[in-house]
Amino acid sequence: MKYTYKFKIDVPTFRKALYFNAFARNRAQLGFVAAAWAGAAVLAGLDLFGRLELTNVVQICYIVVLLSMPLLIFSCERGWREYRDSGLQERERSVSVSEDWVKFCISGDANSDKVEWHNISAIFELFDEFVIYRDADQMVVLPKSVISNEDMLVLRSLFIRKLGRSYKLRASVPEGACIKA
Structure with a gap:
């Protein structure tokens, strides 16, 4: 998926x-x-x-x-x-997440970056967004406003499963939101 x-x-x-x-x-x-x-x-x-x-x-x-x-x-x-x-704020971005990789793309750029999970250094869940660190110096912001409630549960579970302790929750999460590793 x-x-x-x-x-x-x-x-x-x-x-x-x-x-x-x-x-x-x-x-x-x-x-x-x-x-x-x-x-x-x-x-x-x-x-x-x-x-x-x-x-x-x-x-x-x-x-x-x-x-x-x-x-x-x-x-x-x-x-x-x-x-x-x-x-840059006017350029559309996309983040695709699968079981094997995360893909980042900015409109107008010829290339997109497909990064396997073992190359993602961390994901921080904040109140309004996920901050995805491709490495120590490169971050990508994924706003929660574009993610449906159903997808939010699936993504959070996937992030926890793929990253373990490198997934860090820095915001309150609604009850029953599946945050156990």
């Missing part, structure tokens, strides 16, 4: 996926980054108000950590603006 979904990715959806990718994809990483940034802010405050005398090396370290968060945000903002200005 093959399931094919055609859709467009609007700018807000793309922006949400970029921020998810940068900040929420790995929960442990997010916790570490937030704790490091908060610690650096405390050190900067203590240093600036004379409560603590820090070496130049520690000062450089907390400055670098403090700059990391605005740089990550800037990167996400730049990415979605480039997407918005490129016109």
Whole structure:
């Protein structure tokens, strides 16, 4: 059985996926980054108000950590603006899912990518979409709005069966939605 979904990715959806990718994809990483940034802010405050005398090396370290968060945000903002200005949001996309592979296609492109399940690194189910990682750096967004309720159960079951622990649920799912591996 093959399931094919055609859709467009609007700018807000793309922006949400970029921020998810940068900040929420790995929960442990997010916790570490937030704790490091908060610690650096405390050190900067203590240093600036004379409560603590820090070496130049520690000062450089907390400055670098403090700059990391605005740089990550800037990167996400730049990415979605480039997407918005490129016109890519107007191009129709399709995702086909079968028992053996997932196929990705963007209208106007000569080639489509057929990826076998063992080459999919992860799928995250968010409230409004699935974020499919073809590898660590390439993600594809599949909006749930194009998937029927019946297909949703089948797809979720297929994702769990094919990916196991690489399928990650990051949204509440209606009761009886078949999320056991």
